[in-house]
Amino acid sequence: xxxxxxxxxxxxxxxxxxLPGGVLGARAYAAPAHGSDETDAPVPQTxxxxxxxxxxxxxxxxxxxxxxxxxxxxxxxxxxxxxxRFHRDLGPAKVxxxxxxxxxxxxxxxxxxxxxxxxxxxxxxxxxxRWRNELPTTHMFQSVVDRIRNGDPQxxxxxxxxxxxxxxxxxxxNVWNVVHQHGGYTxxxxxxxxxxxxxxDGVHGEHYTTLDPKRVEPNEAIYAxxxxxRSCLLxxxxxxxxxxxxxxxxxxxGLYRVGDPADDRLGLPDDAYEIPxxxxxxxxxxxxxxxYTMTQQEGEDTPVVNGKAYPFLAVEPRRxxxxxxxxxxxxxxxxxxxxxxxxxxxxxxxxxxxxxxGGLRAPLRMLDFLIAPAERYDLIVDFSGxxxxxxxxxxxxxxxVHYPGGGGPDIGEVMQFQVTERLSGGxxxxxxxxxxxLPGAAPVKVTSHTRRREFVLYQHKLFSTMTINAVPFMEPxxxxxxxxxxxxxxxxxxxxxAHPMHVHLVNFQVLNRQPIDAAGYQxxxxxxxxxxxxxxxxxxxxxxxxxxxxxxxxxxxxxxxDTVKSYPATVTRIAISEFTPPTDxxxxxxxxxxxxxxxxxxxxxxxxxxxxxxxxxxxxxxDDHHGGHGRDDGxx
Numbered sequence: 001x002x003x004x005x006x007x008x009x010x011x012x013x014x015x016x017x018x019l020p021g022g023v024l025g026a027r028a029y030a031a032p033a034h035g036s037d038e039t040d041a042p043v044p045q046t047x048x049x050x051x052x053x054x055x056x057x058x059x060x061x062x063x064x065x066x067x068x069x070x071x072x073x074x075x076x077x078x079x080x081x082x083x084x085r086f087h088r089d090l091g092p093a094k095v096x097x098x099x100x101x102x103x104x105x106x107x108x109x110x111x112x113x114x115x116x117x118x119x120x121x122x123x124x125x126x127x128x129x130r131w132r133n134e135l136p137t138t139h140m141f142q143s144v145v146d147r148i149r150n151g152d153p154q155x156x157x158x159x160x161x162x163x164x165x166x167x168x169x170x171x172x173x174n175v176w177n178v179v180h181q182h183g184g185y186t187x188x189x190x191x192x193x194x195x196x197x198x199x200x201d202g203v204h205g206e207h208y209t210t211l212d213p214k215r216v217e218p219n220e221a222i223y224a225x226x227x228x229x230r231s232c233l234l235x236x237x238x239x240x241x242x243x244x245x246x247x248x249x250x251x252x253x254g255l256y257r258v259g260d261p262a263d264d265r266l267g268l269p270d271d272a273y274e275i276p277x278x279x280x281x282x283x284x285x286x287x288x289x290x291x292y293t294m295t296q297q298e299g300e301d302t303p304v305v306n307g308k309a310y311p312f313l314a315v316e317p318r319r320x321x322x323x324x325x326x327x328x329x330x331x332x333x334x335x336x337x338x339x340x341x342x343x344x345x346x347x348x349x350x351x352x353x354x355x356x357x358g359g360l361r362a363p364l365r366m367l368d369f370l371i372a373p374a375e376r377y378d379l380i381v382d383f384s385g386x387x388x389x390x391x392x393x394x395x396x397x398x399x400x401v402h403y404p405g406g407g408g409p410d411i412g413e414v415m416q417f418q419v420t421e422r423l424s425g426g427x428x429x430x431x432x433x434x435x436x437x438l439p440g441a442a443p444v445k446v447t448s449h450t451r452r453r454e455f456v457l458y459q460h461k462l463f464s465t466m467t468i469n470a471v472p473f474m475e476p477x478x479x480x481x482x483x484x485x486x487x488x489x490x491x492x493x494x495x496x497x498a499h500p501m502h503v504h505l506v507n508f509q510v511l512n513r514q515p516i517d518a519a520g521y522q523x524x525x526x527x528x529x530x531x532x533x534x535x536x537x538x539x540x541x542x543x544x545x546x547x548x549x550x551x552x553x554x555x556x557x558x559x560x561x562d563t564v565k566s567y568p569a570t571v572t573r574i575a576i577s578e579f580t581p582p583t584d585x586x587x588x589x590x591x592x593x594x595x596x597x598x599x600x601x602x603x604x605x606x607x608x609x610x611x612x613x614x615x616x617x618x619x620x621x622x623d624d625h626h627g628g629h630g631r632d633d634g635x636x
Contacts, residue, residue, distance in 0.1 A: 044291035046284045046302045049087050051310040052391075052416040059255060059276065059306060060110050062100035062117040069128045072224070072587035075119065076101040078132040079177055079252060081140075082113035087309040090288030096135060096250040098236075114307045115278065116254025119236070123260045126586045127225045130216065131179045133200045139174045141246045141292045148242060154463055155295070157613035160470040160529055168242025168611070173203050177247060180239035181225055181256060182374065182502070183232070183357055183562045187582050187594035190223035191504055193601055194241035194473075194615070205241060211589050224586040229507075230359035230439075230560065231260035233276075233323045233376045245329050245607035249292055253278070253327045266438065267431030268354075269321040269380065275313065276323045279371075280304045281331045281401075281411060294608055298408030299331045299401030305415045315383050316421040318428035321354075322379045326371045329607040332498070334399035335414070336368035337381060337392050349392055352380040352433035358507040358560025360438040369555055370399065372500035374563040374605035377555075380433045383419050392417040402606075403498045404568070441560035444486065444509045444575040452488045453479060454541060456525060457566060457604070457614065459495050466604070466614040470529045477599055479618040481579045490573050491566040492541060494518040494525065499609065501572075502563045504600040505581060510552035510564055511573040517544045518569040541571060549573075563605055579620050597621045 064073035077100050084095040098116025099109040110117045121127050139145045148155045148168065159165040169176060176199040180192035195207040202218030210221040238244055238252035255276055268274075281300040283291040293300060302309050326333060337349040353364045355378030363380075371377055386392065394414040401408030458470045471478065481487060488511060491501050495518070524539035531537050551557065556564075566572040581594035603615030 041296070043293050043296045044283055044285055046309075047089075047286050049089055049302070049309055051413060052312040052418075053088050054308045054311050056275075056311040056313040056415065057112065057306045057308055059112065059115060059278075060117045061120050062110055063102055063104065064127075065103040069587040069589065072126040072128045073121065074128045074130075076130045076132065077116070077179075078109070078134050080134050081136055084112065084114035084251070084307060086282065086284060086288065086304060086307065090284055090309070093284070093289045094140060095290065096140065096247070096252050098252065098254050112307060114251040116236070116252070118255040118257055118276065120257045120259065121225075121227045123231060123258055124226075124228055126227055128211075128222065128587055128589070129179075129225070130220055130222050132217075133177050133198060133219045135175050135177065135200050137175055137199065137201055139243070139246060140250050140290070142174060144246060144292065144295060145174050145243070147295075157472065158465045159472045160458070160460065160465070160467060162533075163472050163475060165472065166474050169197070169240075170203060173199055175199060175240075175247075176203060176205065176243065177238050177240045177252065178205070178221070179223070179236055180504075181223075181234060181236050183229070183234040183507075184256070185226050185228045185505065185582055187224070187586075187592065188598050188600060189591070189594075190225065191600060192223065192239050193504070194239050194244070196221070197240045211592050224589055224592045226582045226584075226586060227258055228582060229258050230441075231263050232258050232355065232357065232359040232560075233325065233378065234258060235325055235327070235376075237327070242611055245294070245611050246292065248327070248607055249282075249329055250290070255323075255325065257323075266436065267429070268436075269319050269430045273318065273430070274321040274323065276306065277325070277415075278306050279324065279326050279333060279414065280328050282309070283409075284309075294329065298406050299328075301409035301411070303396070303411050303414040310413065310415060312416045312418050314420045315417050316423050317384045317386055317388070317419055318423055319380055319382045319384065319430050319433075322381055324371065324377045324379060326373050326375055328373050330373065331401045331408075331411070332370060332372050332399045332403040333396045333414070334368055334370045335394055335396055337417070338395045339386070339392050340390065343386060343390055349381065349386075351382075353555055354378050354380055354433065354436065354438060356555065356559040357562045358441060361440045361559045362438060363433045363436050364554060365433075366555065368397075370403075370565075372403070372498070372563065372565050372605070373607070374500055374502055381417075382433075383417065384428060386419040388419060390419045392419070405496065440558055441507070441509065443558070444577040446486065446488055446511070446575050450486055450488050450575075452490055454490045454492055455602075455616075456492045457495065457499055458525065458529070460526070460529075466609055466612050468602075468614060468616040470525075471616060473613050473615045473617075477617040477619040479616075480597075480621045481618060482623050483596060483620050484578055484580050486575070486577045487579070488573055488575055490541070490571050491564070492516065492521070492571045493566045493568050494522040496568050497606070497609075498568060499566045499614065500563050500605040501566050501602060502605045503574075503576070503602040506576050506579065507560045507562055508564070508574040508576040509559065510556040510561060511575045512549035512551055513567060513570050513572045514545055514549045515547045516541070516569060516571055517546050520544055545571075581620055
């Protein structure tokens with residue numbers, strides 16, 4: 001399938017990715033969807049839209065009820081179908097979204113219809129959420145669900161030998177959901193992993209669980225969150241087994257902001273000057289309804305920010321803090337702030353990076369940045385030098401959908417900042433970025449003896465299933481990590497897409513990257529998989545390295561991350577410190593803390609790849625447990 005599976009592309013670091021059999025180089029973007037009943041169907045295209053006529057929406061903030069669970073903030077959040085208008089010139093669209101109950105007014109739920117309200121919490125003060133599923137039992141994109149159920153080879157995971165494939169969802173389920181707090185320090189039973197899914201009519205996945213079970217209905221789950229993170233921007237989104245891509249595309253995502261009172265002393269722009277930007281790409285039919293085209297092409301054709309296509313934000317001539325989340329299914333963005341050519345010596349407005357996924361870092365002055373799906377970038381942009389009436393356009397360039405060499409519709413402009421407001425309060429009282437003293441992430445200490453694990457991002461051939469280590473997701477965990485240990489994880493990517501790899505529970509730091517002989521490694525790995533997985537056939541990574549290690553990108557260095565770009569023809573290494581799950585009881589709720597063994601997952605955050613089986617469990621165990629794939633000599 002064209003969008004849900006990846007393409008033959010130019011590899012990273014200047015090398016060309018070669019598939020087994022010597023096939024080289026040609027992109028397949030214009031090809032029809034293989035195995036699809038849409039082979040001859042035209043790809044829907046969004047009708048022409050006038051840019052920058054809709055103001056940027058700002059998601060509302062959910063209101064906590066502190067009386068339900070003493071010592072915690074409590075929320076009731078419901079998944080519902082509703083209506084949302086993505087642009088002035090489009091009709092209303094059927095969408096899915098999260099709605100938070102308002103403890104002060106039961107008749108006025110908090111939400112937009114599309115996406116969800118921001119859950120704004122304080123560091124180390126726990127949160128309890130009752131997630132309720134009231135979505136229809138027929139999917140908005142039912143034709144795709146039917147094709148998965150019917151075994152369409154371009155949509156349904158096919159297990160590598162010697163494993164057998166299992167259906168991703170039950171035969172009586174078209175819609176099921178579970179909420180994952182992305183980036184959170186969370187016990188497994190509240191982590192929202194795929195097989196914990198549940199439907200509005202009470203069908204439960206194999207690993208469904210809930211806290212306080214006497215309080216919930218079959219279409220609900222209660223989860224507890226520690227909020228034991230540095231101040232940062234997390235997010236929450238659907239993680240339904242086999243349906244994550246469709247469910248998020250329909251609208252199931254929202255922001256989860258962890259604040260720290262100590263940040264008030266830093267002088268960062270706040271309140272009206274701290275702006276969340278949820279970036280997505282969507283395609284719309286002529287009537288304004290959502291069109292899911294990723295069974296026919298890579299990515300969608302229209303940028304959407306906080307639920308609006310090509311919005312504008314009226315700003316003052318002062319510093320703003322922009323909290324950027326890439327919530328797209330597949331699209332990478334390379335973003336910069338373009339100005340009219342007569343305003344600056346160079347027509348690009350510099351900005352400062354002050355944080356990434358896991359919180360603040362030392363300020364870094366930049367001109368552009370590459371953001372993969374699920375990553376967050378915390379920026380300060382200074383409009384104070386812009387003459388009144390200046391339009392600063394957020395533009396996207398050199399970032400094809402399946403980065404770095406894919407195709408798909410081009411999106412050049414995203415949104416606009418219009419300097420039309422007068423400076424309020426007499427002056428900007430925020431601290432200039434170059435004078436900020438920000439608390440960075442503590443470095444992860446590794447040695448030559450630190451345990452390493454290899455995770456091969458494996459695909460047998462074009463348009464075929466993707467797996468980690470050639471093992472289906474539903475097979476039991478094979479990676480056992482000692483509690484409290486530090487490890488280096490190596491993502492070996494011999495294919496042609498960059499994969500944003502997300503690890504649940506932990507934050508990490510990017511250690512380095514190193515180019516590999518992708519074709520040679522892939523050929524030997526094929527021999528291992530299809531030759532019975534004999535130890536002597538398993539490729540030794542060191543034998544396929546083709547250059548020295550490359551340091552992290554400047555925006556990654558000294559940053560705390562939960563999602564990393566695994567570039568093609570490259571091994572990407574991350575260092576993870578202290579695999580220690582939260583075992584303490586939360587808000588006096590029995591069973592709310594983690595118990596060992598504790599199983600989590602890691603996966604690609606291209607959602608179509610995740611649904612396509614590029615996802616595996618891993619397990620934290622006590623020191624006396626034996627097993628797993630790691631060795632201290634740098635091999636798996």
